[in-house]
Amino acid sequence: MTIEPNDSFQDVLFSLRDDIDKGIYHPNEKLQPIYELSFRYQTSRETMKAVISRLVEENRIHRKSGMGVFVNPQPIYSSGIEKLGSVSDMIRKAGKEPGTQYVSAEVIEPTQDDLVHFHSLDVQTIARLERVRTADGEPVVYCIDKVDERTIPIGQIHNEQSIFKLIEHYKGKRIQYAHTFIEPIGYHEQISDILNCGLEQSLLLLKQIHYTEDDEPILYSANYFRSDAFQFHVVRSRMDE
Amino acid sequence: MTIEPNDSFQDVLFSLRDDIDKGIYHPNEKLQPIYELSFRYQTSRETMKAVISRLVEENRIHRKSGMGVFVNPQPIYSSGIEKLGSVSDMIRKAGKEPGTQYVSAEVIEPTQDDLVHFHSLDVQTIARLERVRTADGEPVVYCIDKVDERTIPIGQIHNEQSIFKLIEHYKGKRIQYAHTFIEPIGYHEQISDILNCGLEQSLLLLKQIHYTEDDEPILYSANYFRSDAFQFHVVRSRMDE
Numbered sequence: 001m002t003i004e005p006n007d008s009f010q011d012v013l014f015s016l017r018d019d020i021d022k023g024i025y026h027p028n029e030k031l032q033p034i035y036e037l038s039f040r041y042q043t044s045r046e047t048m049k050a051v052i053s054r055l056v057e058e059n060r061i062h063r064k065s066g067m068g069v070f071v072n073p074q075p076i077y078s079s080g081i082e083k084l085g086s087v088s089d090m091i092r093k094a095g096k097e098p099g100t101q102y103v104s105a106e107v108i109e110p111t112q113d114d115l116v117h118f119h120s121l122d123v124q125t126i127a128r129l130e131r132v133r134t135a136d137g138e139p140v141v142y143c144i145d146k147v148d149e150r151t152i153p154i155g156q157i158h159n160e161q162s163i164f165k166l167i168e169h170y171k172g173k174r175i176q177y178a179h180t181f182i183e184p185i186g187y188h189e190q191i192s193d194i195l196n197c198g199l200e201q202s203l204l205l206l207k208q209i210h211y212t213e214d215d216e217p218i219l220y221s222a223n224y225f226r227s228d229a230f231q232f233h234v235v236r237s238r239m240d241e
Numbered sequence: 242m243t244i245e246p247n248d249s250f251q252d253v254l255f256s257l258r259d260d261i262d263k264g265i266y267h268p269n270e271k272l273q274p275i276y277e278l279s280f281r282y283q284t285s286r287e288t289m290k291a292v293i294s295r296l297v298e299e300n301r302i303h304r305k306s307g308m309g310v311f312v313n314p315q316p317i318y319s320s321g322i323e324k325l326g327s328v329s330d331m332i333r334k335a336g337k338e339p340g341t342q343y344v345s346a347e348v349i350e351p352t353q354d355d356l357v358h359f360h361s362l363d364v365q366t367i368a369r370l371e372r373v374r375t376a377d378g379e380p381v382v383y384c385i386d387k388v389d390e391r392t393i394p395i396g397q398i399h400n401e402q403s404i405f406k407l408i409e410h411y412k413g414k415r416i417q418y419a420h421t422f423i424e425p426i427g428y429h430e431q432i433s434d435i436l437n438c439g440l441e442q443s444l445l446l447l448k449q450i451h452y453t454e455d456d457e458p459i460l461y462s463a464n465y466f467r468s469d470a471f472q473f474h475v476v477r478s479r480m481d482e
Contacts, residue, residue: 237323
């Protein structure tokens with residue numbers, strides 16, 4: 001980092017923002033006091049304070065009263081929501097190592113909703129998995145998956161993280177698309193704790209029914225994403241009127 | 242509603258769920274006590290209790306401790322998120338009458354983010370609108386809109402609810418698509434109160450940059466949707482690997 005002496009708000013703003021983006025300050029790191037920062041960025045304390053306020057507004061940093069200013073974690077992955085990938089794929093594309101902690105794997109009777117999701121009265125038993133997905137060891141997604149018990153060998157689930165792949169290997173069926181409902185979750189009594197989320201950390205819940213190429217509903221998932229770790233976007237096109 | 246005498250969990254579940262869907266019970270209405278319900282649906286109290294528990298799980302009704310069981314409001318509008326419509330259009334398609342309460346309309350200097358959104362260093366002043374959008378008088382969306390001040394006559398904003406239409410009339414430019422970021426919000430200090438949302442009512446924030454047919458960024462919006470009033474879904478297609 002080389003800074004030419006200057007006293008311009010915009011230059012300092014760009015420099016500090018850039019330093020945060022480049023990871024020179026780490027997520028949750030405390031910034032130095034104003035007088036040290038203003039020396040580092042070669043500006044006045046007033047300008048430095050204005051820059052800090054702007055970056056708080058921009059959600060790059062946050063103040064803790066009496067404790068100073070801290071760097072916000074940035075999303076590890078930003079994905080077009082219309083593109084379906086497994087959670088493992090998403091984490092890998094962010095340059096992180098996906099991992100899995102099993103919470104439970106059980107065989108249950110289908111609920112009424114399950115029968116509706118799978119368009120079938122023929123489903124006798126459902127394999128239900130609850131897993132915490134991690135990125136470099138950090139819990140970032142809570143996954144509840146449900147499939148017809150006959151679709152995958154539940155005994156094998158610990159050997160293969162990807163249910164997409166298990167279905168492909170054991171059933172020869174490829175998941176092609178999903179119908180997804182998008183729900184914001186403020187705080188979830190069980191799941192927020194498991195994902196180390198406080199009251200202020202919201203979750204994005206994607207409830208999705210996955211279909212094969214033949215339009216057969218084969219997998220139902222409820223995925224709770226930490227919204228500081230995952231960011232989704234979409235291009236919306238104007239409807240004809 | 243005609244019910245044949247029965248003692249089957251599933252029949253009663255379907256009947257009560259159907260009655261809620263058809264609006265026989267209104268949103269936020271208190272259900273009768275179990276003994277009255279079991280008489281009405283011609284079933285045992287045990288079955289009735291099991292049905293109530295299921296519908297609580299399904300998020301159709303909720304218990305208030307010591308006060309009974311209440312009907313949850315259902316989303317007034319379910320929209321494919323990849324389809325862009327104005328908020329007025331969305332509310333109208335739900336069969337409700339859109340309305341607008343103005344919170345503020347002001348002309349401000351662009352922030353750094355504004356300049357990035359509008360891909361322009363030429364924007365001198367920004368018209369910034371804050372509005373509460375209502376459906377049949379109920380507040381359901383909080384909208385913050387920003388445009389280059391020269392794009393719309395801010396004095397006219399009270400005569401036309403739709404900013405899309407104002408831009409079309411005054412600039413002859415049609416909004417064609419938007420790049421949208423999807424964010425869950427648990428509780429927002431100011432906005433949740435304005436939308437009559439308690440701590441448990443989350444919001445879905447869509448931050449979007451709207452473009453014309455010529456790919457000119459022309460309108461930036463942050464829309465906070467009550468998640469009990471609006472539901473968004475999307476079809477996600479498998480990425481090639």
